[in-house]
Amino acid sequence: xxxxxxxxxxxxxxxxxxxxxxxxxxxxxxxxxxxxxxxxxxxxxxxxxxxxxxxxxxxxxxxxxxxxxxxxxxxxxxxxxxxxxxxxxxxxxxxxxxxxxxxxxxxxxxxxxxxxxxxxxxxxxxxxxxxxxxxxxxxxxxxxxxxxxxxxxxxxxxxxxxxxxxxxxxxxxxxxxxxxxxxxxxxxxxxxxxxxxxxxxxxxxxxxxxxxxxxxxxxxxxxxxxxxxxxxxxxxxxxxxxxxxxxxxxxxxxxxxxxxxxxxxxxxxxxxxxxxxxxxxxxxxxxxxxxxxxxxxxxxxxxxxxxxxxxxxxxxxxxxxxxxxxxxxxxxxxxxxxxxxxxxxxxxxxxxxxxxxxxxxxxxxxxxxxxxxxxxxxxxxxxxxxxxxxxxxxxxxxxxxxxxxxxxxxxxxxxxxxxxxxxxxxxxxxxxxxxxxxxxxxxxxxxxxxxxxxxxxxxxxxxxxxxxxxxxxxxxxxxxxxxxxxxxxxxxxxxxxxxxxxxxxxxxxxxxxxxxxx
Numbered sequence: 001x002x003x004x005x006x007x008x009x010x011x012x013x014x015x016x017x018x019x020x021x022x023x024x025x026x027x028x029x030x031x032x033x034x035x036x037x038x039x040x041x042x043x044x045x046x047x048x049x050x051x052x053x054x055x056x057x058x059x060x061x062x063x064x065x066x067x068x069x070x071x072x073x074x075x076x077x078x079x080x081x082x083x084x085x086x087x088x089x090x091x092x093x094x095x096x097x098x099x100x101x102x103x104x105x106x107x108x109x110x111x112x113x114x115x116x117x118x119x120x121x122x123x124x125x126x127x128x129x130x131x132x133x134x135x136x137x138x139x140x141x142x143x144x145x146x147x148x149x150x151x152x153x154x155x156x157x158x159x160x161x162x163x164x165x166x167x168x169x170x171x172x173x174x175x176x177x178x179x180x181x182x183x184x185x186x187x188x189x190x191x192x193x194x195x196x197x198x199x200x201x202x203x204x205x206x207x208x209x210x211x212x213x214x215x216x217x218x219x220x221x222x223x224x225x226x227x228x229x230x231x232x233x234x235x236x237x238x239x240x241x242x243x244x245x246x247x248x249x250x251x252x253x254x255x256x257x258x259x260x261x262x263x264x265x266x267x268x269x270x271x272x273x274x275x276x277x278x279x280x281x282x283x284x285x286x287x288x289x290x291x292x293x294x295x296x297x298x299x300x301x302x303x304x305x306x307x308x309x310x311x312x313x314x315x316x317x318x319x320x321x322x323x324x325x326x327x328x329x330x331x332x333x334x335x336x337x338x339x340x341x342x343x344x345x346x347x348x349x350x351x352x353x354x355x356x357x358x359x360x361x362x363x364x365x366x367x368x369x370x371x372x373x374x375x376x377x378x379x380x381x382x383x384x385x386x387x388x389x390x391x392x393x394x395x396x397x398x399x400x401x402x403x404x405x406x407x408x409x410x411x412x413x414x415x416x417x418x419x420x421x422x423x424x425x426x427x428x429x430x431x432x433x434x435x436x437x438x439x440x441x442x443x444x445x446x447x448x449x450x451x452x453x454x455x456x457x458x459x460x461x462x463x464x465x466x467x468x469x470x471x472x473x474x475x476x477x478x479x480x481x482x483x484x485x486x487x488x489x490x491x492x493x494x495x496x497x498x499x500x501x502x503x504x505x506x507x508x509x510x511x512x513x514x515x516x517x518x
Contacts (some may be wrong), residue, residue: 003399005391006111008420013104015407016374020097021293024090024366026360027048031086033296033357044346044473089294096287100280107276109228114269115389121262125254132253141249145242152235159228166221173218178209188215222465277382281498284375295364365408373406373413379498380417386424395423413496 001304003011148278173179186192187202188211194202256261381387395402398420406416 001396002080002392002394002425003396004386004389005385005393006108006389008399009378009387011403012374012378012381014434015403016371016378019367019371019407023236023364023371024093026364026367027259027291027294028090028300030295030357030360033353033360034298035083036359038352040350040353044343044350047343047346066106086294086297089297091288092290093287093294096290098285100283100287103276103280103283107273107280108272110269111387114273117262117266117269121254121259121266123256124262125250126410128253128257129507135249135253138246138249138253141246145239145246148235148239148242152232152239155228155232155235159225159232162225162228166225170221172214173214173221176209178219179211179214180311182206182209182211183215183218187211188246231410255486281379288372291368295368298364370407370409376413376496376498377417380496381420383497384424386420388426390427392425392427393423394425395419398423415474417496428475 139263180200182188182205185194185202187206251263254260385391386393402411402416402419405411406413411419
C-alpha cells in the first residue's frame, strides 16, 4: 500500500509533535525530581537539627544548627528562583511551538493553493499543445531538437565504448611494470629527464619490451575517450540550448492564452513557501536553544542551583554530622531511633530520586538527538519536494514500523532517509521540465539546474506538447520535483544538508530552490 507525499510529511510532523511532547514532559519530570531532591535535603537538615538538640551541648548545638540553617536557607531561596527560571523556559518553548504550528498550517494552505494553480496551468498547457504542434516554426524547432538529441546520443555511445576499450584494452599495459615505469617516466617524450647511465639502462628495457611501438598505442587508448567526451559534451550543450528555445516557444504560446498571471502567481507562491520554510527552520533553531536551556535548568546544572545544593550536601556530610549520626546509631533511645530511621529513609528516597532522574536525563538526551535527526529528515523531505501531491511512496511501513524503529534507535537517521528515497516515485505528469524530453535524461541527470536558466518558477509537465512521459531516472535524485520547481540534488546517504544556527552558520534556504545537495 502506497502513501502520498502530503500524508507522509503529515506523519513525520505527527511523530515530531509526539517527540516534543515527550521531551517537554521528561524535562518537567527531571526538574521536579531536582526540586524534590533539594527538599529531601532540607528535610534531612531539619532531622539533623532535631538530633543535635537531643545529643549535643547547647553551644555546639547552636554552632551546628546555624551552619546547617544558613546552607538550608540559601538552598531554599535558590530553589524558588530556579522554579521561576524553569517556568519561564517552559513558557518560551510553548510559545515557539505555537508559532511553529501556525507557520506549518500556513505552509499547508500555501501548498494547497499552489497545487490548484498548477492544475489550472497544466490544463491550459494541455489545451495549447495541439495548436502549438501544428505551428511550423515549433515543428521545425522540435525536429531540430530531436536530431540534435539523436546525434548527442550516438556521440555518448561512442564515448562510452571508447572508455570501455580504454579500461579493457589498456589493462595489459597497466599490468606490465616495465612498461608503466617507462610510461610514467615520460620515456620517448620531451618530459623524460634522466642521467646518461639511467638513459642507457632505460633504453635496454625499452628495446626489450618493444616500448617504441607500444607507447603510441597506449597513448591513443587514453586520448580518444577524452576527445570523444569533449565532443559529447558539446553535443549535449547543443541539445540543452535547443530545448531551451523549444521551451521558450511553449511559454510564449501559453502566455498568449492567458497563462502568464498563473505563472507569476505560482512563482510568488513558491517564494512564499520558501520564506515559510526559512521561518520554520529559524523557530526550530530557537526552540533547540531554548530546550537546551530548559534541560540544563531541569537537571539542576545551572551554577546557582548546583552550588546551593552542593553547599547543603557538604554541610550535611561534614565529619561532625556523621559522628553525631554514628553515635545516635550506637545508643538505643526511642527518640534517637526514630530520627535515625527518618534520616535513613530520607537518604534512601534521595538515592531513588537521583537514580530515576539519571535514567530520565539519559532518555532526554536521546529524545533531543532524535528530534534533531527528524528535523534533518523533514528538511531534506521538503527540499526534495517529496511532499508534492504527485509524489508517493510504495512502502507504507515508512510511517509505521520503520518510523518506530528509527524513533527507538533501531535504525540510523541516514538509513531511514535512504529508505524514503528508495521508496519514492513521481506520478506521470507530476515531474516538471521542458516540453520536449530527451531520451538520454538518465545520463544527463547530473545537470544541477533545470530549464529555464533564468529561473522563472514554472516548468512544463511531461505530458504537455507531446512530451514522452516522465524522464528516466527521475526518482534517483536527479532532475525531479514538483510545484514548478524544487529539484533536489542527488543523495547517496550519509550526512544531512540542514545547517543549524550556532553550529554550521545561518541556515540555508531550501524549499523550492533548484539544485542543492544532500
